[in-house]
Amino acid sequence: MIETLNKAFCALPGVGKKTAQRFVYHLLERNRDGGMELAKALIDAMEQVGHCSSCRTLSEKDICNICINNHRTNTQLCIVETPSDIHAIEQSSAYKGKYFVLSGYLSPIDGIGASELGLDALEQKLHKQGIEEIILATNATIEGEVTAHYISNMAKQFDIRITRIAHGLPIGGELEYADINTIAHALSGRKDYNY
Amino acid sequence: MIETLNKAFCALPGVGKKTAQRFVYHLLERNRDGGMELAKALIDAMEQVGHCSSCRTLSEKDICNICINNHRTNTQLCIVETPSDIHAIEQSSAYKGKYFVLSGYLSPIDGIGASELGLDALEQKLHKQGIEEIILATNATIEGEVTAHYISNMAKQFDIRITRIAHGLPIGGELEYADINTIAHALSGRKDYNY
Numbered sequence: 001m002i003e004t005l006n007k008a009f010c011a012l013p014g015v016g017k018k019t020a021q022r023f024v025y026h027l028l029e030r031n032r033d034g035g036m037e038l039a040k041a042l043i044d045a046m047e048q049v050g051h052c053s054s055c056r057t058l059s060e061k062d063i064c065n066i067c068i069n070n071h072r073t074n075t076q077l078c079i080v081e082t083p084s085d086i087h088a089i090e091q092s093s094a095y096k097g098k099y100f101v102l103s104g105y106l107s108p109i110d111g112i113g114a115s116e117l118g119l120d121a122l123e124q125k126l127h128k129q130g131i132e133e134i135i136l137a138t139n140a141t142i143e144g145e146v147t148a149h150y151i152s153n154m155a156k157q158f159d160i161r162i163t164r165i166a167h168g169l170p171i172g173g174e175l176e177y178a179d180i181n182t183i184a185h186a187l188s189g190r191k192d193y194n195y
Numbered sequence: 196m197i198e199t200l201n202k203a204f205c206a207l208p209g210v211g212k213k214t215a216q217r218f219v220y221h222l223l224e225r226n227r228d229g230g231m232e233l234a235k236a237l238i239d240a241m242e243q244v245g246h247c248s249s250c251r252t253l254s255e256k257d258i259c260n261i262c263i264n265n266h267r268t269n270t271q272l273c274i275v276e277t278p279s280d281i282h283a284i285e286q287s288s289a290y291k292g293k294y295f296v297l298s299g300y301l302s303p304i305d306g307i308g309a310s311e312l313g314l315d316a317l318e319q320k321l322h323k324q325g326i327e328e329i330i331l332a333t334n335a336t337i338e339g340e341v342t343a344h345y346i347s348n349m350a351k352q353f354d355i356r357i358t359r360i361a362h363g364l365p366i367g368g369e370l371e372y373a374d375i376n377t378i379a380h381a382l383s384g385r386k387d388y389n390y
Contacts, residue, residue: 001243
């Protein structure tokens with residue numbers, strides 16, 4: 001039973017045998033109530049959390065809190081790879097539009113094509129609604145870039161401004177410690193400086 | 196529901212908001228089966244795992260596998276602070292006796308006295324059974340040392356060899372990187388070298 005719980009914990013990302021064991025002993029010895037609460041929360045979430053039918057993020061309701069929020073503009077649509085990307089952007093409080101979540105990125109070699117990503121749904125969305133700008137916020141990986149490129153190609157048919165989230169040196173970061181790709185990106189993406 | 200699960204994960208040691216969020220999104224997006232299995236394993240373990248009535252380690256049965264094993268000697272008793280310490284010692288395959296698990300260490304300031312640690316049960320054990328040696332394997336912290344001292348005092352009334360697990364430089368470790376307390380311990384605990 002202890003062994004089974006140990007193995008079950010290893011399903012979590014970044015959790016190996018040692019960490020799993022630490023979790024198990026901690027819960028069994030000091031926090032059985034916490035363990036039961038975790039079990040219940042897991043069952044509730046695994047059974048009841050689905051996807052927002054509008055933006056496809058994880059949501060308990062048919063339409064998520066962001067999509068249903070009237071105070072957010074419908075004219076901007078930020079396209080991200082995963083629901084956790086939405087969470088990250090929301091933390092910054094710098095965006096007040098809507099989102100669309102791809103189910104990952106284009107990767108034909110893994111059998112992930114346009115339909116698996118929900119790009120059909122995205123195309124329909126662009127058709128129907130009064131969207132004026134889409135912001136491509138896929139990651140700066142090869143797959144993310146390809147996905148961004150594909151979507152921008154697809155969106156060209158509409159009269160929409162297509163933008164890509166900026167890549168460069170992180171705020172508070174030091175040039176000395178930045179990796180070469182980031183520096184190359186920051187240089188090629190430089191902007192006119194006028195204050 | 197996602198938020199509840201997030202908070203529930205924070206009950207695990209070393210898991211903060213960010214890690215909890217990573218767990219939640221991973222399970223919801225990629226491994227709902229794994230999440231359900233984890234929930235079931237948690238419920239089983241929290242409800243059914245108790246303590247061995249002989250050595251007080253965590254066990255599903257009344258008597259644990261180590262206590263019931265006839266191939267292990269009954270003459271040696273290794274006293275540890277927690278069940279995970281048993282696991283660590285067992286991994287080394289260097290000990291073939293029995294164990295006794297304290298519920299932590301003596302800490303009068305936190306209200307943990309001799310009876311909370313199960314020292315009465317230990318005393319009875321020393322009375323009844325043919326134990327020839329107890330090995331004090333409490334941690335090399337102040338509380339662990341105090342606990343070891345207390346037990347050795349208590350065990351003096353019996354005709355028993357009392358030993359303490361050795362502390363010194365770890366095997367494969369370098370003197371240069373050892374902390375001062377370990378070096379001081381290693382020096383004061385030096386042994387005659389005769390090969």
